[in-house]
Amino acid sequence: MAAPAEAKYTEETVLWVKHHTPKLITFAISRPEAYRFAAGQFSRLGFRDGAGFIWRAYSVVSAEYADTLEYFAVLIEEGPMSAKFAEMQAGDSILLDKTATGFLLPERFPDGKDLIMLCTGSGIAPFLSMLEQPEIWQRFEHLALAHSVSHADELIFNERIAALAEHPLIEEYFHKLSFVPVTTRQPGGTLHGKRLPELLKNGSLAHAFGLEFSPENSRFMICGNPAMVKDTFQALLDMGFAMHRNRVPGQIMMENGF
Template sequence: MASSPEAKYTEETVLWVKRHTPKLMTFAVSRPEAYRFSAGQFSRLGFRDGEGFIWRAYSVVSAEYADTLEYFTVLIEGGPMSVKFAHMQAGDTILLDKTATGFLLPERFQDGRDLVMLCTGSGIAPFLSILEQPEIWQRFDRLALAHSVSRADELIFNDRIAALSEHPLVGEYFGKLTFQPVLTRDQTDGALCGKRLPALISDGTLAAAFGMAFTQADTRFMLCGNPDMVKDTFQALLDKGFAMHRNRIPGHILMENGF
């Protein structure tokens, strides 16, 4: 006998909502005591919609040990979930699938000294979670994160990343991290401007900005973002001799589409 839909989800409370721009928002929901996930995984969130339900996957921003579950979303005009989120307020109810999933997990790499995380838009979410795990800082000699967006006001996590230097669990390792903002349609100090991530990889600009050489022996890549970015960045890495990591065939690249 199939399980009833109610057996597969819990009803959670929206704790807070922050709208950073007309399109970008973060929010947190209550976390069931039994809910487990690994940093890099995503949750399925949902709402009742007429006589049925609407569900979408969102990477968890929170650390594995956090008491609440935080998420980041880019609102899409006319998108069914975006319409719901646009009106969502603290105190509302949201549905949470009981099972987290996803394979964008740094522990899948069996070797490597440098971890390079490349993302666009909301694709930064899983990396924010990963960076709050002490194990990741202990495992790798160097960490590098590039977040590519169109406009400067979309770089909403710069201060959060800088604050990791004071984090009680990972702050002592903060010197291992290089964070590089990327802007494709804007200019601001400290960012690489005017090029997409694939081009910055192909011409060596990104490696230079990180102050590291990308090598098959040492460098492992994780990609998360819009499908075009993931596809094109993957190809740029293939062109440099890197390969997809598979469970039975170790490689250099893990990737996941995010929106």
């Protein structure tokens, strides 16, 4: 992939790297003073690679007001970007496109009382950023997050989400959150053995959230692997919900996460 013109990116410093499992890492990089993003958007990160560059998009995990930029990545076997991440250490250099992009933004919904966030794997990243924004807690009556993974050791953000109960900007609203971890291949989540589309269809997810889904009140955001996004979107269509478009308001927004 061709690199942006040099004026369009900055060279940043890797501040820390944490390997949670052989395939899951989180890391933080320095944040340019001028860098702006909205919770739910992604950055383009890159490395010099021989005579060229490699670039990939990663959703920002950090709050909009954070001093650093944090990301979550799933390492893919034989993936060129994953190979770079696997060797990355604090102090290394990384390239950051100056412009954040993406439209998975809760403020695009003009109405609704309940925000339901459905994700697999690294698709949780934009929702972690959203949950650190006081505005989202103030706007919605209920926030519901389901994070689906294969194995229990991949639920690496459970403690981080629980810690929001003591976040100085969030603690007074924390009672609004229902968090349901899901494991598809082994016990360990609140729900296990089925994918998110099936849990929607059979009512298990609504029951676990303690919510009744309705076009009037429910607003869904979906992020994760393309198969889950496609199947979950179809399940919601079958349940009577519609895609949100700027000129035709609906109840569903979605984005593929890799």
